[in-house]
Amino acid sequence: MSVQPVHRDQAGDGERVPRTIDGIAGALTASRRMEFYRQLGTAPLEQAEAVLRHWWCEAMLDTDPDGDRITVATLDGTLPLASVQSVLARRQARGLPVE
Template identity: 60%
Template sequence: MSIPAFQHQRSRVPRTADGIAAALSGARRMAFYRELGQAPIGQAEQVLTRWWCEAELDADPEQDRIIAAARAGTLPTVSMADVLRLRRERGGAMPGE
């Protein structure tokens, strides 16, 4: 599995339901609230995480370039193993920890 290779930078969107909603456009904001409202308690965090990623992309000034590169298959990627290795090396918490 490969994921986009981006330089880490500060989040533009707070990792809260209100932060996510504020970063989304009207129709997408309503879809977010609808999905969050219908999610079982055990899945609410997954919904928040997915929509936070969407909101981060929406708030990225390079959104159009990133989407075009992804569609063209030219978006640089790294393996998940490399991401986890780099996280360990930098002292970051691992998923599930």
């Protein structure tokens, strides 16, 4: 299994999509926003954070300025990949969660 690197916003001052309910909702299309709110609203409290993480990832993908290029490279088989082990090691080195 391989993963894509996460790109920061162009200004370099954080992520394109704030890690908040409003930030995530604002980055999604209307139909996806309704599904986000539905899932968040019906999730048990102990699963709410997982729902937010999932939809934040979706919002980041939806707003990626390189999204079309990445899609083409994926379909062409030319997308550079990283191993899960290397990503986990990099996250651990930065003190980030690896759950």
